[in-house]
Amino acid sequence: MVRASDVILILVAILFPPAAAAIVTGCSCDLLINILLTILGYIPGHIHAFWLIYKKMQAEERYGQGGFVYAGNGQYQALYQNNAPAQAPYYGATEEKPEKY
DSSP states (O other): OOOHHHHHHHHHHHHOHHHHHHHHHOSSHHHHHHHHHHHHOHHHHHHHHHHHHHHHHHHHHHHOTTOEEEEETTEEEESEETTEEOOOOOTTOOOOOOOOO
């Protein structure tokens, strides 16, 4: 189902594709890719922006509005799993306590 916010997002993508990419993904690598594609040619920037909007619409259908978070590369993850908040990534850190010497 297409929402009014999605229609406005499509109109923004028609006028200026990087703005639509920024709205969908925030400050991410996809925004940089969209800016470069728009500089190389206006049509490739449009295609990328429309693809990002399409992936967002798929995530809304799958997880519900606001029930997902952007994970990068056009992928979305559920914000909650089994009614519990998703665990934040550790980025290589562990929660182990150091051994006492």
